[in-house]
Amino acid sequence: xxxxxxxxxxxxxxxxxxxxxxxxxxxxxxxxxxxxxxxxxxxxxxxxxxxxxxxxxxxxxxxxxxxxxxxxxxxxxxxxxxxxxxxxxxxxxxxxxxxxxxxxxxxxxxxxxxxxxxxxxxxxxxxxxxxxxxxxxxxxxxxxxxxxxxxxxxxxxxxxxxxxxxxxxxxxxxxxxxxxxxxxxxxxxxxxxxxxxxxxxxxxxxxxxxxxxxxxxxxxxxxxxxxxxxxxxxxxxxxxxxxxxxxxxxxxxxxxxxxxxxxxxxxxxxxxxxxxxxxxxxxxxxxxxxxxxxxxxxxxxxxxxxxxxxxxxxxxxxxxxxxxxxxxxxxxxxxxxxxxxxxxxxxxxxxxxxxxxxxxxxxxxxxxxxxxxxxxxxxxxxxxxxxxxxxxxxxxxxxxxxxxxxxxxxxxxxxxxxxxxxxxxxxxxxxxxxxxxxxxxxxxxxxxxxxxxxxxxxxxxxxxxxxxxxxxxxxxxxxxxxxxxxxxxxxxxxxxxxxxxxxxxxxxxxxxxxxxxxxxxxxxxxxxxxxxxxxxxxxxxxxxxxxxxxxxxxxxxxxxxxxxxxxxxxxxxxxxxxxxxxxxxxxxxxxxxxxxxxxxxxxxxxxxxxxxxxxxxxxx
Amino acid sequence: xxxxxxxxxxxxxxxxxxxxxxxxxxxxxxxxxxxxxxxxxxxxxxxxxxxxxxxxxxxxxxxxxxxxxxxxxxxxxxxxxxxxxxxxxxxxxxxxxxxxxxxxxxxxxxxxxxxxxxxxxxxxxxxxxxxxxxxxxxxxxxxxxxxxxxxxxxxxxxxxxxxxxxxxxxxxxxxxxxxxxxxxxxxxxxxxxxxxxxx
Numbered sequence: 001x002x003x004x005x006x007x008x009x010x011x012x013x014x015x016x017x018x019x020x021x022x023x024x025x026x027x028x029x030x031x032x033x034x035x036x037x038x039x040x041x042x043x044x045x046x047x048x049x050x051x052x053x054x055x056x057x058x059x060x061x062x063x064x065x066x067x068x069x070x071x072x073x074x075x076x077x078x079x080x081x082x083x084x085x086x087x088x089x090x091x092x093x094x095x096x097x098x099x100x101x102x103x104x105x106x107x108x109x110x111x112x113x114x115x116x117x118x119x120x121x122x123x124x125x126x127x128x129x130x131x132x133x134x135x136x137x138x139x140x141x142x143x144x145x146x147x148x149x150x151x152x153x154x155x156x157x158x159x160x161x162x163x164x165x166x167x168x169x170x171x172x173x174x175x176x177x178x179x180x181x182x183x184x185x186x187x188x189x190x191x192x193x194x195x196x197x198x199x200x201x202x203x204x205x206x207x208x209x210x211x212x213x214x215x216x217x218x219x220x221x222x223x224x225x226x227x228x229x230x231x232x233x234x235x236x237x238x239x240x241x242x243x244x245x246x247x248x249x250x251x252x253x254x255x256x257x258x259x260x261x262x263x264x265x266x267x268x269x270x271x272x273x274x275x276x277x278x279x280x281x282x283x284x285x286x287x288x289x290x291x292x293x294x295x296x297x298x299x300x301x302x303x304x305x306x307x308x309x310x311x312x313x314x315x316x317x318x319x320x321x322x323x324x325x326x327x328x329x330x331x332x333x334x335x336x337x338x339x340x341x342x343x344x345x346x347x348x349x350x351x352x353x354x355x356x357x358x359x360x361x362x363x364x365x366x367x368x369x370x371x372x373x374x375x376x377x378x379x380x381x382x383x384x385x386x387x388x389x390x391x392x393x394x395x396x397x398x399x400x401x402x403x404x405x406x407x408x409x410x411x412x413x414x415x416x417x418x419x420x421x422x423x424x425x426x427x428x429x430x431x432x433x434x435x436x437x438x439x440x441x442x443x444x445x446x447x448x449x450x451x452x453x454x455x456x457x458x459x460x461x462x463x464x465x466x467x468x469x470x471x472x473x474x475x476x477x478x479x480x481x482x483x484x485x486x487x488x489x490x491x492x493x494x495x496x497x498x499x500x501x502x503x504x505x506x507x508x509x510x511x512x513x514x515x516x517x518x519x520x521x522x523x524x525x526x527x528x529x530x531x532x533x534x535x536x537x538x539x540x541x542x543x544x545x546x547x548x549x550x551x552x553x554x555x556x557x558x559x560x561x562x563x564x565x566x567x568x569x570x571x572x573x574x575x576x577x578x579x580x581x582x583x584x585x586x587x588x589x590x591x592x593x594x595x596x597x598x599x600x601x602x603x604x605x606x607x608x609x610x611x612x613x614x615x616x617x618x619x620x
Numbered sequence: 621x622x623x624x625x626x627x628x629x630x631x632x633x634x635x636x637x638x639x640x641x642x643x644x645x646x647x648x649x650x651x652x653x654x655x656x657x658x659x660x661x662x663x664x665x666x667x668x669x670x671x672x673x674x675x676x677x678x679x680x681x682x683x684x685x686x687x688x689x690x691x692x693x694x695x696x697x698x699x700x701x702x703x704x705x706x707x708x709x710x711x712x713x714x715x716x717x718x719x720x721x722x723x724x725x726x727x728x729x730x731x732x733x734x735x736x737x738x739x740x741x742x743x744x745x746x747x748x749x750x751x752x753x754x755x756x757x758x759x760x761x762x763x764x765x766x767x768x769x770x771x772x773x774x775x776x777x778x779x780x781x782x783x784x785x786x787x788x789x790x791x792x793x794x795x796x797x798x799x800x801x802x803x804x805x806x807x808x809x810x811x812x813x814x815x816x817x818x819x
Binding site for chain 2: 002004110133134135136162163164166167168169170243246247249250254331333334335353354355356357358360361363364365366367368369370372373413414575578579582584586587588599
């Protein structure tokens with residue numbers, strides 16, 4: 001059946017066609033849609049979970065694969081960094097059931113993270129990595145990845161970039177293969193499944209390298225990479241890796257009016273980004289006078305072919321990033337194909353052929369991302385700001401570390417409150433460093449609920465053990481919100497998801513031996529500010545749990561916190577409410593501020609910002 | 621046929637829905653398509669863009685600059701972000717809704733005037749199809765959904781209307797949205813310039 005699906009869903013359907021037994025992962029844009037689509041299917045024979053973090057997700061998946069069953073583990077590039085500690089070990093041990101690790105990279109930082117090139121992780125782990133050029137290829141490669149994993153008896157990477165992960169295209173979907181109900185293998189083999197002792201580790205390393213070589217032989221045999229040599233030797237050869245290959249034909253069309261002849265060009269479309277397809281690359285080097293490499297981010301393929309060229313004594317020209325033609329930043333597309341052709345063939349293609357007028361962009365109004373109308377974090381930001389003022393300090397005198405997720409939005413106007421963002425859970429540990437460095441003013445760390453469970457808890461344990469003077473504000477909106485509302489260990493159970501045990505942060509904190517702990521409602525800004533102010537004056541580790549459900553999610557369940565009404569005759573349009581809250585439910589009317597009733601959640605945070613009693617709470 | 625559409629707007633306008641409907645029409649009519657919506661980290665009110673590429677097998681998701689046959693923009697300032705992508709001679713459809721960022725509402729930051737947009741569209745050599753928010757008709761006392769009205773205008777007044785059939789678009793609208801089917805049809809047909817046929 002032909003279906004219109006995303007690249008993320010293509011992996012999900014491919015895994016089902018491979019009879020996957022378990023799927024684990026942690027939300028992370030742009031990878032999230034894969035696991036969430038499987039969760040939405042309410043599968044009976046395939047176990048699907050959002051794990052607490054990527055390292056745990058990988059370990060769960062590895063256990064399934066070590067028992068002889070097929071497992072898929074999904075994450076974004078930053079998540080792979082978290083999982084990597086275990087991944088090296090799992091790669092050393094290999095696996096019996098197919099284990100596929102899906103990682104999504106984001107060239108161009110469309111999803112606003114970093115341009116990490118996870119292909120280098122495949123090199124470091126000696127793991128094969130497959131990368132499709134289109135959504136349709138994604139489905140086929142996913143099925144193949146499971147087979148490859150079982151043939152080499154080792155885990156296999158599948159890498160997508162945002163442009164494929166989030167793109168919809170038509171894919172021919174087959175019926176899922178029934179999930180194996182075979183008894184799990186219980187293999188007791190410390191030579192394979194432990195790392196103790198140099199003999200064990202070095203033997204595993206040898207096996208690992210052999211598995212990678214075998215993967216290269218298999219992918220060569222099935223001709224996974226697409227090699228097309230021109231009829232006449234001596235011309236141009238283009239190596240295009242992953243998504244870059246999808247722009248070749250279009251680039252050729254654009255260059256054709258300038259005398260470019262597609263028939264004179266050899267191409268190698270690379271789907272196996274690791275191990276380097278040396279045999280096919282050598283054929284290109286033997287056949288072509290000039291080599292052009294199109295790959296986003298790091299010059300990985302380029303380095304590979306330069307090594308082969310050196311070994312062969314190649315005398316032609318190799319063009320890519322290392323000779324300065326292309327950038328290591330941003331996405332590739334048709335312009336790069338054309339630019340590359342022009343740089344080696346000098347056809348006289350005008351530079352502005354595919355560049356529009358970017359002057360227009362400068363006229364556009366800045367639109368900094370901010371919290372939604374009704375977001376509980378708004379109250380927390382305003383409360384921290386008030387607490388700082390109560391101590392007669394200025395915002396630029398108090399370090400407030402931030403963390404990953406919606407909670408970081410306090411870095412932007414109108415709050416301008418949060419100073420830092422590193423990685424999941426880093427706010428708590430980074431804050432400790434500032435204290436050790438001798439910062440005299442109170443240090444505050446902020447973190448969301450999912451981020452706290454993911455990795456923040458270890459930082460908190462460290463702060464407690466070493467008795468650091470800091471205030472941790474946990475902004476608990478009950479959901480993993482920024483990635484599109486996934487459940488986490490603290491999400492209340494009555495949300496339609498299958499049964500699980502909810503873990504209450506309000507019970508964890510006292511159990512860690514923290515003396516100064518408060519739970520507050522961030523919609524009550526005065527109380528929240530008072531508590532944070534008090535916390536900042538006390539020694540040791542203090543924790544403030546600001547708990548209120550994400551307004552988007554609450555509204556989807558038909559909840560409404562209240563209703564705020566504008567008393568028009570009291571409003572003098574001073575805009576203070578808008579200035580303090582930046583709430584998108586406000587707009588400027590002719591005589592008074594206006595509130596969009598569709599957007600207003602009735603949190604009431606704006607009410608006390610008004611000095612003229614123009615904003616009043618209504619009974620809901 | 622090869623036809624590329626670049627979308628720009630803000631979250632909450634339903635602009636991505638226009639792209640989804642058109643992608644489904646392509647799927648329904650066996651036209652190769654790649655639809656790449658891009659929401660960034662934004663919830664309601666943040667910049668969203670999307671790219672729909674019709675008629676090419678194995679196509680990359682990104683339209684090159686000066687490559688879009690049509691731009692569909694639903695927010696005045698955000699429409700500027702589509703200017704580099706419009707092909708000379710292409711259709712630049714602008715629904716000139718204004719979602720002022722907070723700094724603009726507070727008078728702390730500038731916001732581009734409508735004349736500045738039209739000047740940029742002209743410089744790019746594109747044809748402006750302007751839809752004013754005040755143009756939206758009411759159905760049963762409520763303003764219709766802007767996105768479906770805009771989709772109607774597009775099908776009635778741009779090249780796309782000659783490449784895919786309006787009946788197919790309406791069929792997808794009706795199968796996709798189970799609720800308010802009559803209001804949706806009215807919105808679409810009003811944009812198309814067709815009167816509502818009450819069955």
